[in-house]
Amino acid sequence: MTLTCIAVDDEPLALGLVCAFIDKTPFLTLAGRYSSAVEALQGLHDHPVDLLFLDIQMPDLTGMELARVLERNQTGSAPRIIFTTAFNHFALEGYKVDALDYLLKPFNYEEFLRAANKARAYFELINRPTITLPSVPEPEEEYLFLKVEYQLVRIAFNDILYIEGLKDYVKVHLRKDRPEAVSRPILSLTSLKALEDKLPSRRFMRVHRSFIVALDKIEAVTRNTIQIGAATIPVSDQHKETFNQFLSRWS
Incomplete structure (x- = not known):
């Protein structure tokens, strides 16, 4: 070429x-x-x-x-x-x-x-030619790729605790029991809405204008907050009804 x-x-x-x-x-x-x-x-x-x-x-x-x-x-x-x-x-x-x-x-x-x-x-x-293969069900991905500086970084869904929106960036908070190189929060130049569309809804939920949480990482809830590790995450009025429907399955 x-x-x-x-x-x-x-x-x-x-x-x-x-x-x-x-x-x-x-x-x-x-x-x-x-x-x-x-x-x-x-x-x-x-x-x-x-x-x-x-x-x-x-x-x-x-x-x-x-x-x-x-x-x-x-x-x-x-x-x-x-x-x-x-x-x-x-x-x-x-x-x-x-x-x-x-x-x-x-x-x-x-x-x-x-x-x-x-x-x-x-x-x-x-420019690689597209090859049409017989249609077969694809397994659900267990990870996503985020652009970090000049490279794509693979992040396993299971490692994500919650995601924080910071104006033009998102900050992905990861499990602390991973090696240090992969446990520090990751900054990526994208929007929280764009990231929300990439995440499986059965595992992640938008609970605030600035937060998406991993549902299986929630440790405790109050009327208006979620506890994940040391982080206390607010639940906004806009997302409370959807979150309460999820909570009803805990009862």
Whole structure:
């Protein structure tokens, strides 16, 4: 598979280095080089590509602003982005616009190739032919995948105690009897509603605007709260009726 790409950077030396790395990589084809995001936007309008190697700090229109424009205005398959920047504090913003990777200047060819290979793996995955198999019942999944930083993390349903909504993030609280590496709360950039749709309703319940609980981890209840371990979780009026129906099965 060959990926068409462009490089965008207002620093001539940095732009030349990225272009040289692209030319050196057999599965990448350089379709254009631009010294400003404004020029790149026009070029993408005339000639769509698969991949952008995009600097962030540029005059007039920053790389992050260009990424947001492309995200809002895409009419087909938008190009994927690998950011190149000298400032590591942009990593979280790059995550928010769903960048494939983030190269911190100065980077060498080995680091560039690692990011390019990640892009190739992504495009090979989405372009894999669909095979139609006979319809058979599928077993219910016992886990879900959450995007954490730049990777997907598998979380077993049985390890989840409760999930807390924090504005643009969710915080997944896990069992404490697991190894330390998998017992710390996990932060993921998603909404509580999106996560609620992925969880089996027989095992999890939304009890508050900001909380989903694992029903089999409830240790005690009062009129308006749930106890799970050391956590006391409120039950809002909006969800009380549904929760009381569940509680009636305990009686």
